[in-house]
Amino acid sequence: MHNHVHGDNNDSSKRIGWAFFLNVGFTIIEFIGGWLTNSTAIMADAVHDLGDSLSIGLAWLLNKVSDKSADESFSYGYQRFSLLSALINGAVLVGGSIWVLSEALPRLFNPQMPLAEGMIALAIFGVLVNGFAAYKLSAGKSLNERILNWHLLEDVLGWFAVLIVAVILLFVDLPILDPVLSIGFTLFILINVVKNLVTTIRIFLQATPDKTVRLKIINDLKSLTYISDVHHIHLWSLDGNNNVLTAHLTLNNSIDPLVQTKIKDEIATLLIPYDLSHTTIELEFPNETCRDK
Structure with missing residues (x-):
């Protein structure tokens, strides 16, 4: 018995596309603003955002690829390309965070005074642009979108830090606040991205998405009238949302094809609540040797 459900990620691609164009446009503005305000913090964030733009662009491309239908080369479809994007983006964000920390830590010992008024204007604009992009992606549930959302949330928090520091610097000569806040929000983002x-x-690595769900599926299948044993059950995920189930079910009696059809219908109904994208169930007769043992 085999069941296949195609996922539609057009909305996901649109959300990622929004984030990409917003990020690229604002990165250009950041470079110009960093030069005009003589702010190393803004220039550093501009470089970081450039990396974000490249990552989001890659995510957009791979997300579109992931929507392709299954074929002879990828029999389960292309959903795992979206997962590949999430892995690459996560690695890029970890690297970017480490780079930001490497830039911020030395500034604790040698802080520089930037042009606070220009920083305030850019910070407000940065919060609005990146906040809107993060809002667009917050509707997504894929790992790809969740990773990208952390990219944007990092930028939002970063611009809040810039805004707070800039306002304080209007009244107090304390430039060390800039690297302190940068280190704080970068560590916060880094912890969540690592998770x-x-x-x-x-x-x-095809780990079981939820051990409790797997055990419940086993118990549900064993509760069926004609089933005596459930083995070689594998529950894994294509991309964090679309899960796959394969299992061998041993019949307690040799039954005719009509009853087998009835059992298959019962299994299909039983598995509906689990919202599985692919299911492959093999029925084995009593005393039949399982070829996978």
């Missing part, structure tokens, strides 16, 4: 990366790597 998402761990989840992504587990999915790449």
